[in-house]
Amino acid sequence: MTTTAGPGDEQSDPGLSAIMSERRRLINLGYRLLGSLADAEDVVQETYARWYAMSAREQRAIESPGAWLVTVAGRICLNLLGSARARRETYVGDWIPEPLPDPAEWITGGSGVGGIDPAHRVTLDESVTMAFLVVLDSMTPAERVAFVLHDVFRYPFGEVAEIVGRTPAACRQLASSARRRVRTARTPAGPTAGQAAIVSRFRTAWEAKDIDALISLLDPDATATADGGGLAVTHLQPIVGGERIARAYAEIARVAGDRTTFRECTVNGLPGLVAHQDGTIATVFAFEIAGDRIRHIWAVRNPEKIRPWLIQPPTSTG
Template identity: 85%
Template sequence: MTTRVEPGDEHSDPGLSAIMSERRQLINLAYRLVGSLADAEDVVQETYARWYAMSAREQQAIESPGAWLVTVASRICLNLLGSARARRETYVGDWIPEPLPEPSAWITGRSDGGGNDPADRVTLDESVTMAFLVVLDSMTPAERVAFVLHDVFRYPFGEVAEIVGRTPAACRQLASSARRRVRTAQTPTGPSAGQASIVRQFKTAWEAKDIDALISLLDPHATATADGGGLAVTHLQPIVGGEQIARAYAEIARVAGDRTAFLECMVNGLPGLLAQQNGSVATVFAFEIAHDRIRHIWAVRNPEKLLAWRIS
C-alpha cells in the first residue's frame, strides 16, 4: 500500500519515537473497525505514510499528533468499510472477521518477517470477541466508527463528529443505534474456565464422533457459520439447529480422519479450537456459549485470515 515504516527506525529520529508510541493504539482501533489484522496494519502504515508526507513545519503545526493519527486512521477505516461492503457482494460464502490467537503466539498478520514488536499486538478484551466483532460487522460504516470511537475508546462525540463528518448529535444517534444492536445480540456468558470446559467436552465428543454428546452441548437453536472465502472447502450456508450441527460436525471428523488434530486454544480472548493438518493450522473455531450451551460456532478456513496462526 505504502512504504513500510519499520519499528526501530525511531532511534535515528527522536520525533519518530513519540509518533510510533501511538502504533499499538492505532492497531487496536483499526482492528476493531475493520475486523482484519492485515487490513488494520495497512491502515496504520498508510496513516504513518501520510504523516511523513508532510513537511516538518506542517507536522510541528499539529497540536496533538496522536489525535491527528487517530483521526486519519479512522477516516481511512471508514473509507475501507464502505468499499468492503461492495467487495462482500462477490465474496464466496459468509465473511467472518479475522480470528486472533493469544498475543504470545503471534507477531503480526503478515509474512514479511517483522520483529517481535508488542506494538503490533491487539489487546484482547470483550470488544474483540468473535461475537462482538460479528455484531460490529452488521452495522453501517458510520455506526461502527462512531460506536467504537465513543463506546470502546471513549472519544467525545465532538471529536467523533470531526472524523465521521457529521454533527455531534448525529454521531450520538449513530452510537445509540449501534448500542441497541449490541444489546440485542448480547447473551449472558459464564467465566472463561467454564467455557473452556464446554469447548473441551465438545472437542472430546467431536473426536469420538459422538452425536448424542455433541447435541447435549449445543443449544437447540445453535448456528454454525464457516468462512472459506472460496479458497478452502467448507459449507457455504450456515448450519442451523443443534442436531444438524452435531451430525455435520461428526461427518467432518469422519472425513478428516487421522490427518487432522483438534487442539484447544484461545481465539480472540476466549476458549476455542483449531484444526491442524500436516503441522499447519487449517481451521480456527470460535464459540459463543450461553447458559452452558454452545450457541454459535464460527469456523474460519480462509487461509488469508489465518496468517497470524502460522506455527514457527
Template identity: 85%
Template sequence: MSNRAEHGDDQSDPGLSAIMSERRGLINLAYRLLGSLADAEDAVQETYARWYSLSAREQQAIESPGAWLMTVAGRICLNLLGSARVRRETYVGDWIPEPLPEPAEWINGRSGAEGSDPADRVTLDESVTMAFLVVLDSMTPAERVAFVLHDVFRYPFGEVAEIVGRTPAACRQLASSARRRIRTAQAAVGPVAEQAGIVRQFKTAWQARDIDTLISLLDPGATATADGGGLAVTHLHPIVGGEQIARAYAEIARVAGDRTTFLERTVNGLPGLAAQQDGKLVTVFAFEIAGGRIGHIWAVRNPEKLRSWQFS
C-alpha cells in the same frame, strides 16, 4: 473495554519514536473497525504515509500528533468499511472477522516469531470477541466507527464527529443505535473457565463422533457459520439447529480421520479450537457459549485470515 487512547502524551516531540509509539493504539482501533488484522496494518501504514507526506513545518504545527494519527486512521477505516461492503458482495460464502490468537501464541503475518513487534498486537478484551465483532460487522460504517470510538476508546462525540463527518448529535444517535444492536445480539456468557470446559467436552465428543453428546452441548437453535473465502472447502451456508450441526460436524470428523488434530487455543480472548491437518493449521473455531450451551460456532478456513497463527 479499552480506555481512551492516551493520544496527547507526545505532543512536544513529534519525532520518530513519539510517532511510532502510537502504532499499537492505531492497530487496536483499526482491527476493531475493520475486523481484519491485514486490513488494519494497511490502514495504519497509510496513516503513517500521510503523516510523513507533511512538511516538517506542517508536522510541527500539529498540537497533538497522536490525536492527528487517530483521526486520520479513523477516517481511512471509515472509507475502507464502505468499500469492503462492495467487495463482500462477490465474496464466496459468509465473511467472518479474522480470528486472533493469544498474543503469546501468535506472530505478525509478515515477520516471524522472534521478529514480531509487540506494537502490532491487538489487546484482547470483550470488544474483540468473535460474537462482538460479528455484531459490529452488521452495522453501517458510520455506526461502527461512532460506537467503537466512543464506547470502546472513550472519545467524546465532538472528536468522533470530526472523524465521521457528522454532527456530535448525529454521532450520539449512531452510537445509541449500535448499542441497541449489541444489547439485542449479545447473550449472557458464563465464566471463561466454564466456557473452556464446554469447548473441551465438544472437542472430545467431536473427535469421538459422539453425536448425542454433541447435541447435548449445542443449543437447539445453534448456528454454525464457516468462512473459506473460496480458498478452502467448507459449507457455504450456515448450519442451523443443534442436531444438524452435531451430525454435520460428526461427518467432518469422519472425513478428516486421523490426519486432523484439534488443539485448545484462545481465539479473540475466549476458549476456542484450532485444527491442524498433517501438521498444518487449516481451521480456527470460535464459540459463543451461553446458559451452558454453545449457541454459535464460527469456523475460519480462509488461509489468508490465518497468517497470524503459529504453533510450536
C-alpha cells in the same frame, strides 16, 4: 514535534518515538473497525505515509500528533467500510472477522518471518470477541466508527464528529443505535473457565464422533458458520440447528480421519479450537456460549485470515 524524519532516523528525531508509540493503538482501532488485522496494518501504513508526506513545518503545526493519526486512521477505516459492503457481494460464502490468538501464544521478534512485532498485537477484551465483532459488522459504517471510537476508545463526540463528518449530536445518535444492536445481540455468558470446559467436552465428543454428546452441548437453535473465502473447502451456507450441526461435524471428523487433530486455545480472548491438518493449522474455531450450551460456532478456514496462527509454536494446550 520539532523535526521531520523517516522511520530510520529515530536517533536524530526525539519526537519519532512518540509518533511510533501510537502504532499499537492504531492497530487496535483498525482491527475493531475492520475486523481484519491485515486491513488494520494497511490502514496504519497509509496513516504513517500521510504523516511523513507532510513537511516539517506542517508536522510542527499539528498540536497533537497522536490525535491527528487517530483522525486520519479513522477516516481511512470509514472509507474502507463503505467499500467493503460491495466487496462482500462477490465474496464466496460467509465473511467472518479474522480470528486472533492470545498474544502470549505469538512468537516475539520482528514483524517478518521470525515473528510478530508486539506493536502489531491486538489487546484482547470484550470488544474483540467474535460475537462482538459480528455484531459490529452488522452496523452501518458510520454507526460502527462512532460506537467504537466513543464506547470502546472513549473519544468525546466532538472528536468523533471530525472523523465521521457529522455533528456531535448525530454521532451520539449513531452510537446509541449501535449500542441497542449490541444489547439485543448480547447473551449471558458464564465464566471463562466454564466456557473452556464446554469447548473441551465439545472437542472430545467431536473427536469421538459422538453425535448424542455433541447434541447435548449445542443449543437446539445453534448456528455454525464457516468462512473459506473460496480458498478452502467448507459449508457455503450456515448450518442451523444443534442436531444438524452435530451430524455435519461428525461427518467432517469421519472424512478427516487421523489427518486432523484439535488443540484447545484462546480465540479472540475466549476459549476456542484450532484444527491441525497434516501438521498445519487449517481451521480456527470461535464459539459463543450461552449458559452451558454452544449457541454459535465460527469456523475460519480462509488461509489469508489465519496467517497469525501459522507462525505459532506447535505446543499443545489440551
